[in-house]
Amino acid sequence: MSEFDPKLVAKALLRRARIGTLATLGPDGAPYASLVSIATDLDGVPVTLISDLALHTGNLARDARASLLVATIGAGDPLAHPRLSVAVVAERSAGERPRHRFLARHPGAAGYADFPDFSFRRLVPTGAHLVAGFGRIVDLCAADLLTELGDADELVAAEAGAVAHMNEDHADALLLYATRLLGEGRGDWTVSGLDPEGLDLACGDRTARLPFPRRVTSPGALRGILKELADAARAVPAAAAP
Incomplete structure (x- = not known):
């Protein structure tokens, strides 16, 4: 059995994810959870495409802090599968690379990605909590999730x-x-x-x-x-x- 490496497990969860649950803060400070499509930028930062009409977009305009949950779905007890909760700060992205990476993972989104009320956001991690099974519960820092690009x-x-x-x-x-x-x-x-x-x-x-x-x-x-x-x-x- 290979040795458990929480950083590798967390990175793999983020890299493989197509959807996640995004929890934002409503006007009254209460959490609001919604389902979003995600990909990852080259550095491992999750990227999503959101509409100005969505409640979570308005929430992020007031407070850019959020939490993103990604999970492996499989047979049996759903709580037996790995999941990762990532604390993030959302930032608007106008660059070509996040757009390209997102559409490569979600080609169907090309039909509305350029609508004026849609925009790409990078969900920059500030920390994370990994639950990868019994006895495998680990808090991670942002650097543990990201991929260094300075030499690449x-x-x-x-x-x-x-x-x-x-x-x-x-x-x-x-x-x-x-x-x-x-x-x-x-x-x-x-x-x-x-x-x-x-x-x-x-x-x-x-x-x-x-x-x-x-x-x-x-x-x-x-x-x-x-x-x-x-x-x-x-x-x-x-x-x-x-």
């Missing part, structure tokens, strides 16, 4: 092109990553994003996270590690895949 300018600049290249030319490798390394079911797996620590995969409503065995900060290092992972996946017999 080359990778950041190449991310969109690398994602497009993998999706256009390496569907076979993506299927191997998903099925033989991650134990996911077959399907048309694509890359929705990448960062120095891993690859985000999607297949319809399903998501997966492929962690890199070591940090990558350049396109050359990325090519090398993706080939290494593809070779490792090919070495796993189909019947022995996790």
Whole structure:
């Protein structure tokens, strides 16, 4: 059994999440919880797309503090599955990268993302509380959830092109990553994003996270590690895949 690493578990929960419960503060100070679609920016900060007509948007305009809950849903007791509650401060984002990352995870949102009453928000973590099972309850700081980008300018600049290249030319490798390394079911797996620590995969409503065995900060290092992972996946017999 692998050693429990709360930081890795928390990061994986955020990277894989497509939806979360956003709790904002109403005009009377009472909490208001709503369901939102989310993705993550390259640095791991959750990103959402919200309408000016939504109650939570008005709440955030008065007080940018909020809490975001993400959880793994599975069979059996729902409380037996990992979940992460993240304290955040919402900030409006006009940059192209958060928009690109969100629409890669939620392509259907492209039909309304540019409506004048919609805007992207980065939900910047200030702390978190992880419940990952019996005896695995941990408080985390913001840095525990985020991915350092200070030394990865080359990778950041190449991310969109690398994602497009993998999706256009390496569907076979993506299927191997998903099925033989991650134990996911077959399907048309694509890359929705990448960062120095891993690859985000999607297949319809399903998501997966492929962690890199070591940090990558350049396109050359990325090519090398993706080939290494593809070779490792090919070495796993189909019947022995996790």
